[in-house]
Structures are given as C-alpha cells and as structure tokens.
Amino acid sequence: MGAFAYSEEDGTPAAEMPDQVPVETRQARRDELISQQQLIGQRFAESLIGKEVDVLVEGYDHDDNLIGRTQWDAPDVDPIVFLNQDAQNQLPPLIAGQMRRCLVTGASLTDLEATPIA
Structure with a gap:
C-alpha cells in the first residue's frame, strides 16, 4: 500500500475550497496510515x-x-x-x-x- 498526504492540485475544485486541513495534520494522518499498514504487513509475513x-x-x-x-x-x-x-x-x-x-x-x-x- 502506498499513502500520500493530500496536496492542493492547481485548477481543481478542491484546491479552491476554504478551510484546508493543515499540512501537519495531513502528514500525521499519512504517517498513521502507513504505520498501521506496516503492522499489518509484518503480521502477515510472520503468519507465513x-x-x-x-x-x-x-x-x-x-x-x-x-x-x-x-x-x-x-x-x-x-x-x-x-x-x-x-x-x-x-x-x-x-x-x-x-x-x-x-x-x-x-x-x-x-x-x-x-x-x-x-
């Protein structure tokens, strides 16, 4: 699994929306998702x-x-x-x-x- 933090893409409606999520929050969410996936992957490997x-x-x-x-x-x-x-x-x-x-x-x-x- 790959995960990326949201970033505003020029010319898209989402980039123009008010109240954007702060960059630090985006990165923390991405990091938590990756951390959870790493645990899942490790458990799967160990199960083999x-x-x-x-x-x-x-x-x-x-x-x-x-x-x-x-x-x-x-x-x-x-x-x-x-x-x-x-x-x-x-x-x-x-x-x-x-x-x-x-x-x-x-x-x-x-x-x-x-x-x-x-």
Whole structure:
C-alpha cells in the first residue's frame, strides 16, 4: 500500500475550497496510515513462518543475497524473499527465473526468509 498526504492540485475544485486541513495534520494522518499498514504487513509475513510458498527466484541483490518474490509481490515495490541454498545439496541449485517451492523460515518486518524444499 502506498499513502500520500493530500496536496492542493492547481485548477481543481478542491484546491479552491476554504478551510484546508493543515499540512501537519495531513502528514500525521499519512504517517498513521502507513504505520498501521506496516503492522499489518509484518503480521502477515510472520503468519507465513512454517508454511510453504511458491517463490520466483530473481537472482542476487546488491549485497549478494539470493532473492525472490512470492505470488503476492510485485517487483521493486513489495517485500522480497531472502533465499537460503539447500544446505545438504539434495536439490538443484537455485537459478533466476525458476519457480521453486520453499519453506518460510523467518520474517524481517515484511520480508521473508525461506529455504527451497522442491
């Protein structure tokens, strides 16, 4: 979810209305909404720990962490899945572009940590 504070847009009827809400109030309302959404996102991520999800392997981030995303996540804007390689080397290596079944092993805010199981 994205949230923005209201701003007067030139040429719109709302910009000309009297008694505009103060900028500080607009920003406080936006901040509260974002804070609530972050809690919801964190709870959702934590609810996935111990569950299996399909993950699209995307490759490596700038810190050389292998990453992917679930079916619910859009690239570049939504949480990511940090992927652990199969420690016992019983599964094929993870390759960008693959869809792999993973077990969610942890969550950090809204991001997930997962290990491939298939």
